[in-house]
Amino acid sequence: MSSRDPPPLLPPLDESPTDEVSHLVHLAPPSRRPKKKPSELSLASNSSRSLTLDRDGNPMTKVGEVPIDLLQSLYLSNPTTGGTPPSSRPTTPAQHEQVLQHHQSHSLAHARSRSADSAVSEFAAWPRSVVHSSRQTFPPVKRLAVKDRKRILVTGGAGFVGSHLVDRLMCLGHDVVVLDNFFSGSKLSISHWGGHPNFELVRADVVETFMVEVDQIYHLACPASPKAYQHNAVKTLKTNFMGTMNMLGLAKRVKARFLLSSTSEIYGSPEEHPQKETYWGNVNCVGPRACYDEGKRVAEALTYGYHRQDNVDVRVARIFNCYGPRMNSSDGRLVSNFIVAALRGEDLQIYGDGTATRSLMFVHDLVTGLIKLMSSSYTDPVNIGTEDEATVAEWATLIRDKVEEMRDRGEIALCVASDDEDGEEEVLGEGEGEEEQEDKLVLAGLERPRGRRSEIVYVDAVVDDPPRRRPDTTRAKEVLGWKPTYSIEAGIEETIRYFSAIESESASY
Numbered sequence: 383m384s385s386r387d388p389p390p391l392l393p394p395l396d397e398s399p400t401d402e403v404s405h406l407v408h409l410a411p412p413s414r415r416p417k418k419k420p421s422e423l424s425l426a427s428n429s430s431r432s433l434t435l436d437r438d439g440n441p442m443t444k445v446g447e448v449p450i451d452l453l454q455s456l457y458l459s460n461p462t463t464g465g466t467p468p469s470s471r472p473t474t475p476a477q478h479e480q481v482l483q484h485h486q487s488h489s490l491a492h493a494r495s496r497s498a499d500s501a502v503s504e505f506a507a508w509p510r511s512v513v514h515s516s517r518q519t520f521p522p523v524k525r526l527a528v529k530d531r532k533r534i535l536v537t538g539g540a541g542f543v544g545s546h547l548v549d550r551l552m553c554l555g556h557d558v559v560v561l562d563n564f565f566s567g568s569k570l571s572i573s574h575w576g577g578h579p580n581f582e583l584v585r586a587d588v589v590e591t592f593m594v595e596v597d598q599i600y601h602l603a604c605p606a607s608p609k610a611y612q613h614n615a616v617k618t619l620k621t622n623f624m625g626t627m628n629m630l631g632l633a634k635r636v637k638a639r640f641l642l643s644s645t646s647e648i649y650g651s652p653e654e655h656p657q658k659e660t661y662w663g664n665v666n667c668v669g670p671r672a673c674y675d676e677g678k679r680v681a682e683a684l685t686y687g688y689h690r691q692d693n694v695d696v697r698v699a700r701i702f703n704c705y706g707p708r709m710n711s712s713d714g715r716l717v718s719n720f721i722v723a724a725l726r727g728e729d730l731q732i733y734g735d736g737t738a739t740r741s742l743m744f745v746h747d748l749v750t751g752l753i754k755l756m757s758s759s760y761t762d763p764v765n766i767g768t769e770d771e772a773t774v775a776e777w778a779t780l781i782r783d784k785v786e787e788m789r790d791r792g793e794i795a796l797c798v799a800s801d802d803e804d805g806e807e808e809v810l811g812e813g814e815g816e817e818e819q820e821d822k823l824v825l826a827g828l829e830r831p832r833g834r835r836s837e838i839v840y841v842d843a844v845v846d847d848p849p850r851r852r853p854d855t856t857r858a859k860e861v862l863g864w865k866p867t868y869s870i871e872a873g874i875e876e877t878i879r880y881f882s883a884i885e886s887e888s889a890s891y
């Protein structure tokens with residue numbers, strides 16, 4: 383294992399792109415916001431949240447039809463992440479009341495007063511109505527006419543992508559049934575919908591048959607991180623074959639439209655670059671990744687078998703590397719591993735020489751693409767991804783630098799050291815010398831040197847790691863009118879904020 387900094391593959395800021403690989407990864411120069419004193423930081427405070435800018439540099443107010451503030455409040459306000467909308471964690475009764483009002487549902491079952499000045503009020507503007515449940519704190523959902531309201535099954539709905547899809551479908555006013563076995567998903571990701579009249583959660587495994595009357599099935603169930611899907615290769619294969627067959631059988635029986643979440647991994651180690659949907663792939667069918675790659679390939683084959691033979695109405699999304707809040711800190715993927723390591727001041731480990739490329743996409747863009755595909759009449763496979771291709775070494779540098787930049791701006795806490803006598807969390811931060819910080823860490827019983835600069839180190843390569851990956855997204859643009867909207871900076875910053883909140887929260891226990 384060697385320890386050295388990666389070659390400077392990122393082009394200097396503001397310089398025009400020159401080569402094929404690093405042409406799209408540009409970070410805006412650090413903003414000149416005033417630094418916050420450590421005492422002003424709260425764990426997952428949204429008060430320091432910056433505007434979310436799209437790829438043209440314009441502030442985003444909605445994702446799909448849903449207010450961006452509302453979506454963000456579903457993960458940065460989650461009790462497990464310690465934050466609360468609209469600003470910081472409430473400490474006084476008045477603040478508690480404000481937070482309660484923010485979350486009170488506008489649905490038929492949950493009355494609340496209107497707040498005139500937020501995007502949420504426009505989204506959920508209908509009169510007070512009867513309260514049928516003691517639960518008072520649902521996020522607002524749109525009221526749809528019965529003819530527009532769909533009954534939708536989301537398999538894997540408690541997973542990383544699934545939970546964001548469920549949020550969007552719920553906010554849009556649909557009836558959602560989540561089926562999950564919680565192998566890699568988490569109840570906490572969707573707990574904010576528990577008890578809502580439009581929402582049902584079923585603990586079940588797609589390898590068993592399951593019956594429900596629905597109009598649409600989003601079939602996402604399957605561990606997605608290489609570490610998770612290789613953990614039990616046979617189960618991954620069963621999930622992809624038997625699970626997909628069961629859900630297609632259900633779609634056939636209840637005449638539901640069926641969407642398969644497939645993957646760029648079906649292209650394997652691609653000989654065509656970028657990858658078009660017409661490319662047949664180059665997969666090692668006996669390697670350690672085969673359980674997932676071949677599993678998804680057979681899932682696609684099944685999907686088109688049911689389509690041709692039984693007229694099942696199908697959609698296939700080939701998803702390219704997606705990241706965002708609610709990724710599991712320990713699931714082993716590039717973005718989560720690098721962010722968590724940088725926040726902890728640990729080394730970022732690159733498997734191999736760092737020249738493999740990936741094109742990363744923020745999860746909200748993916749969800750928009752999935753919903754557009756489901757709503758379209760297009761039945762052939764569609765790549766959903768960005769063309770933001772960079773090497774793993776470049777992503778590591780970018781993520782580490784971004785974590786440091788956000789810390790310098792006072793947007794994320796350096797570390798939670800201890801609770802003082804009146805129960806207030808104390809945050810280590812700028813202005814404190816390294817020694818002072820180390821002392822506090824020792825006092826707090828935290829052995830990790832969380833304030834130190836992370837190194838980027840190189841370790842052994844993993845077997846069959848695809849050397850490059852970039853989607854050709856012409857089809858998504860043409861048939862769905864879809865293109866990614868999140869800038870790299872906005873997506874990475876939001877994900878860092880999320881993991882920072884998670885880390886702070888776990889350090890405070």
Ligand SMILES: O=C(O)[C@H]1O[C@H](OP(=O)(O)OP(=O)(O)OC[C@H]2O[C@@H](n3ccc(=O)[nH]c3=O)[C@H](O)[C@@H]2O)[C@H](O)[C@@H](O)[C@@H]1O
Pocket residue numbers: 605606607608644645646647701702703704714715716717719720731732733734738740774844847848
């Ligand atoms: O999204 C996709 O298209 C597919 O590919 C990913 O698989 P992979 O690209 O290997 O994802 P990561 O585990 O995030 O790895 C990306 C690259 O970073 C490298 N990496 C990852 C983590 C790390 O700590 N260090 C490191 O160098 C990997 O070796 C690989 O070259 C996902 O895990 C799949 O679920 C998904 O279907």
